[in-house]
Amino acid sequence: MKILKKKCKGCYLCVKSCPNHGVVVVDKVASFTENCTYCGLCISACPYNAIVHTEKNLIDLSAYKGVFVFAEKGQTKLQDVSLELLSIARELATELDCKVTSIVFNPNKEDLNKLKTYGSDEVLTISADLDKDNLLQQAIILADIVNKNKPEVFLLGATPDGRSLAPRVAAKLSTGLTADCTKLSILDELLIQTRPAYGGNLMAQIVCPNTRPQMATVRPGVFRATKTEVNCDVKWLDYEVDKDTGIKVLDRSFIENTSDLENSEIIIGAGRGVNSKEALDVLFELADLLGGNVAASRPLVDANWLNYDRQIGQTGKTVSPKLYLACGISGAIQHMAGIGRAETIVAINSDPNAPIFEFADYGIVGEVMEVIPEMIRQIREKQ
Secondary structure, eight states: EEETTTTOOOHHHHHOOOOOOOOEEETTEEETTOOOOOOOOOOOOTOOOOEEOOOOOOGGGOOOOEEEEEOOOSSSSSSSHHHHHHHHHHHHHHTTOOOOEEEEOOOOOOHHHHHHHOOOOOEEEEEEEOOTTOOHHHHHHHHHHHHHHHHEEEEEEHHHHHHHHHHHHHHHHHOEEEEEESEEEEEEEEEEEEEEEEETEEEEEEEOSSSEEEEEOOOSSSSOOOOOOOOOEEEEEOOOOOOOSSOOOOOOOOOOOOOGGGGOSEEEOOOOSSSTTHHHHHHHHHHHHHEEEEEEOOHHHTTSSSSSOOOOOOSSSSOOSEEEEEEEOOOOOHHHHTTTTTEEEEESSSSTTTHHHHOOEEEEEOOOOHHHHHHHHHHHHHO
């Protein structure tokens, strides 16, 4: 949208029409603020036709074909989320009748074998002298590759690096980006990107109809990595790296992920119903017996009962275990967004009306610290 200053009378009708405080009048001339959402209400409100739509340069959507996946190496190895993305990329490519292409920086032989095994029709391997902590270097190269190859879909993992890379690449490509998707599908040749919205209180479906590529990041653990071997071409590309990006890394440190929830087949989740920090020891005892792991909802992490690397939910990790035992967890949608792909959910809660029972395959109404010790006793009896 555009404000024609010569026509503007400073009448304030546009200001009054805007629910987002996206228009102000300064020196009797209207102007947009950073709150403007381009909804167009001010256009209808202006009696002087001083606010108008501007023409967009429409792109040729037919020129874009293929599903691209950024295969993130991380600091040491190929990230599991990259293989998970390849699995959903194959489903999308089947719907769109196109091929799946992986982009990877400086891969080794094991990386290439994995990308071939998990469904890549093509692998673009980028040889570049990267500073791994300067992600802007990678963003510049990725944007150039996408510009040249024109995929219709481009997927990245919602890892710390992926969340930093994706918006930079999207900005350089002047396209949209949906972050932290929990579901991807195709409808009328458009990518339907589903993610939690409004604090996790509903699931929004987002489309990008006018620009390409359609970009999305997906949280680790949302999809299962499935081996699908196809004929795969490997192309090697050499890139000169821009060393003068304006970013200089002064120091670095790494926080080890000790919980490994993403690869756990059995997870015991602790919520508010676990009434004391000491009671967590009982959950860890059960996890040891079952060969599983212990996770937590956000309140327990906020209370410093467990470390953040054990948090599951919208602001934590997404997991897909074979068994999820929810102990004293109410079942708020923010938490359920993290366990939606669990094969079997067993809920223990003293409140028979807790929302968790609507999602659970099996439910036990009772106090966690009465049920869990009894489980442990019966398991030990049968060992």
